[in-house]
Amino acid sequence: MQEATFLILTALAGGAQHGYGIIADVEQISEQRVRLKAGTLYAALDRLRDDGLIEVDREEIVDSRLRRYYRLTAGGTATLGDEAQRLSAHVQTALSRLQITERLAT
Amino acid sequence: MTNSNARLERRYRRLLGLYPRSYREQHGEDMLGVLMTDSTEGKSRTRLAATLDLVRNAFLVHTRYWWEMRSAVEHGRLAVRHPLFVIRVRLAVAVWLCVVTGVLCAEGYWWGVTILLFVVAHLVLAGRTAARYRTKS
Numbered sequence: 433m434q435e436a437t438f439l440i441l442t443a444l445a446g447g448a449q450h451g452y453g454i455i456a457d458v459e460q461i462s463e464q465r466v467r468l469k470a471g472t473l474y475a476a477l478d479r480l481r482d483d484g485l486i487e488v489d490r491e492e493i494v495d496s497r498l499r500r501y502y503r504l505t506a507g508g509t510a511t512l513g514d515e516a517q518r519l520s521a522h523v524q525t526a527l528s529r530l531q532i533t534e535r536l537a538t
Numbered sequence: 539m540t541n542s543n544a545r546l547e548r549r550y551r552r553l554l555g556l557y558p559r560s561y562r563e564q565h566g567e568d569m570l571g572v573l574m575t576d577s578t579e580g581k582s583r584t585r586l587a588a589t590l591d592l593v594r595n596a597f598l599v600h601t602r603y604w605w606e607m608r609s610a611v612e613h614g615r616l617a618v619r620h621p622l623f624v625i626r627v628r629l630a631v632a633v634w635l636c637v638v639t640g641v642l643c644a645e646g647y648w649w650g651v652t653i654l655l656f657v658v659a660h661l662v663l664a665g666r667t668a669a670r671y672r673t674k675s
């Protein structure tokens with residue numbers, strides 16, 4: 433899973449959000465390292481919706497503009513959970529090996 | 539809306555025209571909202587980056603849709619993914635079969651009327667696809 437996809441799903445794990453909300457949330461989650469642009473975001477949302485990982489939650493009109501809110505589906509929640517566990521296992525392995533390396537160095 | 543905002547919106551609308559129609563219908567207005575919010579808060583460099591990102595992703599979306607359409611044809615799911623295209627093709631085939639029937643009958647080949655069964659079949663299938671499309675949208 434690409435980092436942008438992982439971050440979008442993580443943003444939606446906190447509840448339904450609209451496009452600009454996702455961009456702001458992803459920026460915050462990634463500590464200002466990732467700022468999605470509209471083209472990239474909506475291409476990812478379109479693909480995730482086709483894959484059944486997200487769905488439209490509701491639509492609102494704000495300042496005479498359409499705002500569509502997206503939320504995770506059950507499949508999306510499961511996929512994000514699996515990916516988070518996989519990444520977490522990698523992080524654990526990396527950290528434990530680094531500890532061994534540091535111990536050997538001292 | 540200020541003049542520069544109106545100009546910017548026109549520019550983004552033109553760029554959104556690079557995307558497939560079904561994609562535009564689905565995300566166009568929503569994207570425009572995000573683009574305008576982002577650009578009003580950002581600088582001209584942000585706008586350039588957004589423009590390049592739109593062009594790049596329009597190409598990628600076209601490629602993905604084309605690829606999915608190919609797989610959909612292979613798996614017989616074309617009517618689900620591209621209903622409007624299927625409806626138009628079925629209607630075109632029905633019209634063409636009507637013309638063939640007309641020509642055959644005019645030449646005295648009355649068995650040609652049996653082709654009308656295929657015309658009816660195409661119209662029924664086009665109607666079913668249209669009904670599904672209407673329910674979905």
